[in-house]
Amino acid sequence: MRIAVVAPSNALQRETADRVTALAAARGDCTIAFHPQCFLRHGHFAGTDDDRLSALREVIADPDVDAVWFARGGYGSNRIAEAAVTDIPGAARAKLFMGYSDTGFLLAALHKAGLEVAHGPMPQDIVRQGGEEAVTRGLDWLVRRDPAALEPGVRQPAMAFNLTVLSMLLGTMIEPDFSGVELLVEEVSEHHYRIDRLMFHLTSNPNVRRAARLRMGRVSDVPGNDPDFGQDEAAIAAFWCARSGIELGAPAAIGHDCANRVVPFARRAS
Structure with missing residues (x-):
């Protein structure tokens, strides 16, 4: 299997790419090609919007690429998401695309297409403590669709997003259809009051209210609040789900950490 890596948000360190390439080579069941765009820098981003879009469109159209793996999160994939799915070539239909965090904008757009x-x-996860386990899990899904990589309680159809990214998707051209979907969310580095505000926005959306249920993943690196907010993320999710009438499911095994599990989106016709 040939896996192409592009960076639609922030740049990747070459040392990180080298570690992932070595890990993949040791497996013997795949080859990984890091597009040169992954290492470009233009202000905050991994190259200009045109650089990032061009690289993504290139690997989408390449018939020799079996899967497209997003290098890392950060910020910036929203700036190219709509253009990325304009006139999708036939070769794209046979590929799997995977990532999380900021690349949720692209997951939404590609899925809708x-x-x-x-x-x-994602490859960037290898820099975390225990990150080789996460990257191996990602490769297990990309290469073999190994069910052991999956979020253990997920029910299909399902979708999973970073909470901030999901909130920003609402009302845009790439907003998904959540009808009957199990919706998993996670967050990192946000105060509890911001989690509360995001959950208000999310659960107030009529489209989201058509979801089968919502499951809260891990919320990590929460900054301190003065005064204390008085509710943790589980209590916040329970409050807003009860108010909106959305079923709250069991905690989800996803998050910005090396234990992040795979959640395939149910494929729908464009």
């Missing part, structure tokens, strides 16, 4: 996508670990 009828392509196969999954929330899951």
Whole structure:
């Protein structure tokens, strides 16, 4: 299997790419090609918007690429998401696309265009403590669709997003259809009052209220609040789900950490 890596948000360190390449080579069941765009820098981003879009469109159209793996999160994939799915070439239909965090904008756009996508670990995760386990899990899904990589309680159809990214998707051209979907969310580095505000926005949306249920993943690196907010993320989710009438499911095994599990999006016709 040939996996192409592009960076639609922030740049990747070459040392990180080298570690992932070595890990993949040791497996013997795939080859990984890091597009040169991954290492470009233009202000905050991994190259200009045109650089990032061009690289993504290139690998989408390449018939020799079996899967497209987003290098890392950060910020910036929203700036190219709509253009990325304009005039999708036929070669894209056979590929799997995977990432999480900021690349949720692209997951939403690609899924809405009828392509196969999954929330899951990315190459950048190898820099975390225990990160090789996460990258191995990601490769297990990309290469073999190994069910052991999946979020253990997920029910299909399902989608998974970073909470901030999901909130920003609402009302845009790439907003998904959540009808009957199990919706998993996670967050990192946000105060509890901001989690509360995001959950208000999310659960107030009529489209989201058509979801089958909502499951809260891990919320990590929460900054301190003065005064204390008085509710943790579980209590916040329970409050807003009860108010909106959305079923709250069991905690989800997703998050910005090396234990992040894979959630494939149910494929729908464009």
